[in-house]
Amino acid sequence: MSQVRLLGARHSPYVQRAKWALNLKGVEYEYLEQDLLKKGPVLVQCNPIYKRVPVLIHGGKFIAESFIIVEYLDETWETSPLLPRDPYQRAMARFWAKFAEEKFADVMRQVVISDGENQEKEVKNAKEALEILEGELKGNKFFGGENVGFVDIIFGSFISVCLDVMEEVGCVKVFDSQKFPSLAKWNEDFLEIPAIKETLPEREHMVRYFSRSRRFNLAMVAKKKRGKLLDV
Ligand SMILES: N[C@@H](CCC(=O)N[C@@H](CS)C(=O)NCC(=O)O)C(=O)O
CATH class of the missing domain: 1.20.1050.10 (Glutathione S-transferase Yfyf (Class Pi); Chain A, domain 2)
Known part of the structure; x- marks a missing residue:
């Protein structure tokens, strides 16, 4: 079977899905941590549309989006089926x-x-x-x-x-x-x-990621509110 690689980020619940599906099926893979702030050339090349993780690389092909990756793994490796046959x-x-x-x-x-x-x-x-x-x-x-x-x-x-x-x-x-x-x-x-x-x-890593998103979004909301007040 061709080599399997997974592009991921430590904090990501979406990446977790792909890792679990790979583990449950006993598929060996190489994990490549990505910097989501800088978005390096590998991530951009493998997922040019969304530039997000997870991305599965199998036999030189790139598969993005966690739902799609889990289904792909289920269809490619039949052991420990994840979706029912019916x-x-x-x-x-x-x-x-x-x-x-x-x-x-x-x-x-x-x-x-x-x-x-x-x-x-x-x-x-x-x-x-x-x-x-x-x-x-x-x-x-x-x-x-x-x-x-x-x-x-x-x-x-x-x-x-x-x-x-x-x-x-x-x-x-x-x-x-x-x-x-x-x-x-x-x-x-x-x-x-x-x-x-x-x-x-x-x-x-999850605490850091979610805290940063919270601070960023609350700051954006406050900035918008201030802008609206100035418009009045
Ligand atoms: N719908 C996607 C969501 C993936 C996603 O949001 N990944 C985040 C990491 S938790 C990401 O790559 N974010 C970078 C960005 O959006 O720029 C999936 O199910 O795979």
């Missing part, structure tokens, strides 16, 4: 992964970079998404059933590895294990899987 179950897994991305991960990114009423609104939205996901587990061990699958990887990259950092940086509480007991148990089981726990992002 077309309807497959469609459902894609639906819930998209839900977890749009209604939880994207919303949590907004929680981290906002404050006041805007932040309260986003915290409420994130909790509503968790309530729905709590119901969707329906007594299953994982979203993928007895084994971790696509939805677990997509959702886990935010809830298992960076939610507490996002809560700390945003000075909010979103997750309550009393309120979401199935998700709390899911999280414990998820983090016990060797292929998952042996690759986790480094907390200090």
Whole structure:
């Protein structure tokens, strides 16, 4: 099998998805850390449209976007399947992964970079998404059933590895294990899987990254407000 490389960044929950999929499938790969502020020539060459990580390099071909990378890995390496074979179950897994991305991960990114009423609104939205996901587990061990699958990887990259950092940086509480007991148990089981726990992002890098985004965005909002006041 051709050589596999992964372009990533230490703090990135999106890169985490690709690393977990590679680990679960037992694929050996070379990891290349990227400087996202400078965006070196390798990243620009491999992902000229978005210039973002993760990017998977396989047999000289470049594949960008974490959802697409995980699906590509699943189709290329058949061991430890991540998506169900049945077309309807497959469609459902894609639906819930998209839900977890749009209604939880994207919303949590907004929680981290906002404050006041805007932040309260986003915290409420994130909790509503968790309530729905709590119901969707329906007594299953994982979203993928007895084994971790696509939805677990997509959702886990935010809830298992960076939610507490996002809560700390945003000075909010979103997750309550009393309120979401199935998700709390899911999280414990998820983090016990060797292929998952042996690759986790480094907390200090995540704290630095999310704190920097929060400071930057709040400063931009304050600058806009000042501009508007001067216009009056
Ligand atoms: N939708 C993309 C998001 C990837 C993403 O936002 N990556 C961040 C790192 S956490 C990045 O490369 N940011 C650099 C930039 O946007 O300039 C995916 O799922 O792969």
